[in-house]
Amino acid sequence: MVSENTKNKNPKIKSFLFFLLLATLFWFLTKFSRDSEATLTTTLDYINIPDSLVLTNDNVKEITFDVSGNGFQLLSHKLRKTSLKIDVSAYYKEEDSIIVLPLQDIQKLILKQLNLSDIKNISETELMLHLDKNASKRIPISLQSHISFKDGYFQKGKIKIMPDSVDISGPSEEIDTITFIPTQLFKRKDVSKGLTETINLIKPQNKKVVLNPKSVSIRIEAEEFSQMTMEIPVEVINLTEGTELKLFPESIEITFDVSIKDFGNLTIDDFKIICDFSERIEEGSFMIPKLIKHPENLQHLELETKKVEFLIFK
Known part of the structure; x- marks a missing residue:
């Protein structure tokens, strides 16, 4: 049976929690309605790169800056990931290997794209974009495999790889060092008849290198001996x-x-x-x-x- 004291305490606790919540709300509104300063970080998204060019790996990937404004606005910028688009074609001139964006241009892009009104202390006083020629060539495919045959059976002829070579494109400094593209490891045991399989190619670590195709088919023939x-x-x-x-x-x-x-x-x-x-x-x-x-x-x-x-x- 609920005592009289317990009944009297429940309304008091509910009232206390209500006023605590109300006070917290007023504090939150007061604090974030004031102008304040924060440091924001945004990633750089390079777009409209000419087909004959690629960006090298040493380009700046993000920048930071200080911004002043309403607390609620700053909080929204803090909570969401922002990206600053850099239109490479707008700054590129033929035969350029480096594009330089001055501080003034960086500031204008930030203010316009991120809808801010007052920024300072940008981490990059100028933005240098390093370019390389987009090279391409055709190179052979190397099959990585562990294949064993059933007793009394052997491989007939060579393993056929279709196609046996691949087109690669990317930064010339990277492409020049690649002499073949390996397949993922293909394993089979106790093979006793012909089989055809599709195997993915192992892409180079440099994300700017593109393979075409990205997979190949192999054909293995087996015969009883x-x-x-x-x-x-x-x-x-x-x-x-x-x-x-x-x-x-x-x-x-x-x-x-x-x-x-x-x-x-x-x-x-x-x-x-x-x-x-x-x-x-x-x-x-x-x-x-x-x-x-x-x-x-x-x-x-x-x-x-x-x-x-x-x-x-x-």
Whole structure:
């Protein structure tokens, strides 16, 4: 049950809070209706830059200044983010690499765009805009990938990147240092069939560099392979006239992985192993065999014999 004392206290508390709120409101209105001074910060937004030019990264991005005025006006400026637009084309003259805006021009822009009447102590006594030529060139794309294939499957041919190069444009000093554009890392495991994917390109850190396109497609072909062994005769080149040799061995076994569809189509004529007599190792009487001809679509080619010994018959 609510006591009589509690009932008497509630109206008193409500009255106290009302008058406290009223006093705070009067204080707020009195304080902010007076003229005062504040420091404001505004970002600079450079617009209408000629197509052949870009602004370098060392240009001023914001300025501060002191402003006098009604407290409510200053509070509204403090609470919202302001931006000062600088029309570059209005100040640019052909072949300029630097544009200078004097203090008077900066002051006029602030007063007009931000609707202020009295400012002072502008942080920049003059505004210097540094320009660079907007260069462009076409450079190759570098695929960053980690791809593994299912057991018995291998990649068929090269990975196709479409397109294989990209147009970049931006400040010439930045463009000149870029020689390729990498893709984001592409990962796939246990690939056993052809696949096509779209991958985004990694944009240079300089925001003024523009890529076209911003992504590429890649195509990966996979085929089932099987191991095969063939014995290929050894051919000696650069043999001096009148010299006859006996080779040990006279033919070399090679092993490789070949796609299932090509398994029955290979012949000895598709391969060639040579030993160069002019590069023979006199001490030990042997030569190093080299496989100089084979179909390009084979995987893991290996010669079972690493050297060929010889006897000379005169």
